[in-house]
Amino acid sequence: MAFKTRPLSDNLGLEVLGADLSIIDDEAFEAIRNLWQQEPLLLLRRQNPTDQEFLDFSHRFGKIDVVIGGSQPSARNPELLYISNLFSGDGNLIGGLGNHELVWHTDQIYRQNPASGSIFYGVEMPHEVGRTSFCNTAAAYDAMSEDLKSKVDTARATCKYGTPAPLSSFMRKQKNKTWHRYIESDKEAKDIDDRTPEATHDMVLENPTNGQRSLYFSPNHTVAIEGMDEEGGRALIDAVIDHTIQDKFIYTHDWRNGDILFWDNARLLHHRDAFDNDLPRFAKRTTIFLDPEHFAVPEPKLAL
Ligand SMILES: O=C(O)CCC(=O)C(=O)O
Ligand SMILES: [Fe+2]
Numbered sequence: 001m002a003f004k005t006r007p008l009s010d011n012l013g014l015e016v017l018g019a020d021l022s023i024i025d026d027e028a029f030e031a032i033r034n035l036w037q038q039e040p041l042l043l044l045r046r047q048n049p050t051d052q053e054f055l056d057f058s059h060r061f062g063k064i065d066v067v068i069g070g071s072q073p074s075a076r077n078p079e080l081l082y083i084s085n086l087f088s089g090d091g092n093l094i095g096g097l098g099n100h101e102l103v104w105h106t107d108q109i110y111r112q113n114p115a116s117g118s119i120f121y122g123v124e125m126p127h128e129v130g131r132t133s134f135c136n137t138a139a140a141y142d143a144m145s146e147d148l149k150s151k152v153d154t155a156r157a158t159c160k161y162g163t164p165a166p167l168s169s170f171m172r173k174q175k176n177k178t179w180h181r182y183i184e185s186d187k188e189a190k191d192i193d194d195r196t197p198e199a200t201h202d203m204v205l206e207n208p209t210n211g212q213r214s215l216y217f218s219p220n221h222t223v224a225i226e227g228m229d230e231e232g233g234r235a236l237i238d239a240v241i242d243h244t245i246q247d248k249f250i251y252t253h254d255w256r257n258g259d260i261l262f263w264d265n266a267r268l269l270h271h272r273d274a275f276d277n278d279l280p281r282f283a284k285r286t287t288i289f290l291d292p293e294h295f296a297v298p299e300p301k302l303a304l
Contacts, residue, residue: 001027005035009251012136012268013041021260022053029060037209037294040267041134041251044260047121051284055079058119058286065108065115065287068195083120084282085275095282102272103174104135104245106218106265108287110161112199113302116265116295117288124282125255130275133252137215138267140244141204148239152215155203155236159221161196167222167230168237170245200226203240205266205296214267215244216298244269266296 004017016035019028021044036042049057055077058064064079082095108114141149166172205216219241225233253261263270275281292300 001031003028003031003035008041008043008253011249011251012039012134012139013043013251013253014039015043015045019044021047021057022049024057024060029057033061033294036262036264037207040136040138040214040264042262043253044262045256046258047260048258049121049260051077051080054119054121054284055286058288061117062289062291063115065111065289067108067287068111068192079286081285081287082282083285084280085277086280086282097272099130099275099277099279099281101274102270103171103220104218104269104271105220106216106269108265109201109216109218109298110159110196110199110221112197113289113299114199114201114265115287115289116297117290118263118265118285119288120261120263120283120285122255122257122259122261122283124280125257125259126275126279126281127256128254129273129279130281131252131254131273132261133250133271133273134263135245135269135271136249136251136267137217137244137269138212140246140249141213141215143249144243148243151236152203152240156200156226157203157217157222157237158198158200158224158226159218160198160223161221162192163221163223165223166220167224167234168219168241169234170238170241171219198223201298205298207296208292208300209294212267212296214296215240216266218269219245264290264295266290266298 003019005014066078067081083097084095085099086094088094107118203217204213206213225236292303
């Protein structure tokens with residue numbers, strides 16, 4: 001079976017037409033997985049899965065991670081992350097990540113064994129604001145000079161969740177935006193810090209099925225390049241960021257309710273614009289250990 005598709009932009013992204021995520025059989029699943037293998041960003045519109053259907057579908061790709069940063073998993077089901085600026089009746093935020101800009105980043109890269117697939121279900125989404133942009137790091141890698149490729153091919157970047165000291169000049173210029181965290185107390189901050197020790201990963205990943213290479217790094221989390229002093233490490237990450245974050249590799253998504261976006265953090269960076277906090281925004285996300293037989297993953301030896 002093959003779904004009809006149409007490109008979201010010249011740079012990246014594919015809309016999959018005629019698929020209903022709540023009734024996907026094995027054949028339809030394989031067709032979607034094949035599309036995601038080829039294309040780092042997929043969109044399904046007008047979806048309306050129950051939590052269980054969303055989780056069942058996500059599970060088909062692999063084990064779902066329980067996110068341990070500052071974001072809030074659903075208390076009813078920790079495999080489901082709520083992303084929202086809404087408050088419940090008792091005055092608590094119902095989800096994580098608020099309404100502010102989220103600078104260019106890669107989900108979960110600060111973990112020792114990062115789950116690299118994010119599936120994001122926009123339930124209640126404002127238009128034209130709070131847009132999410134994606135940057136194609138496979139295309140960026142292909143377009144690199146041989147000189148920069150040879151440097152980055154062997155490089156490993158060290159990441160730390162919520163760091164106040166990002167390595168790149170790009171992030172140092174916008175330090176006030178580094179990463180907002182809704183942390184209530186010093187104890188909570190320490191707990192998160194203890195749960196998220198530094199993690200180091202190869203900066204170039206390769207898909208075993210088609211040899212496609214992509215850059216794996218996160219501007220806001222990178223604190224050092226392994227084996228390099230601060231100056232050398234900064235020169236490398238600056239060159240990689242300058243080359244990668246360019247309009248020609250970026251697609252910006254304007255959300256509609258019912259959109260489900262699949263993004264592969266092994267092949268994409270993403271960024272979210274700020275939005276007015278009076279506009280309700282509510283989404284659910286799963287974060288998946290994609291299987292290393294079909295996808296490039298950061299730590300295939302640790303694959304579950
Ligand atoms: O709210 C968004 O559009 C994206 C949030 C985000 O960065 C994430 O869920 O990983
Ligand atoms: Fe993210």
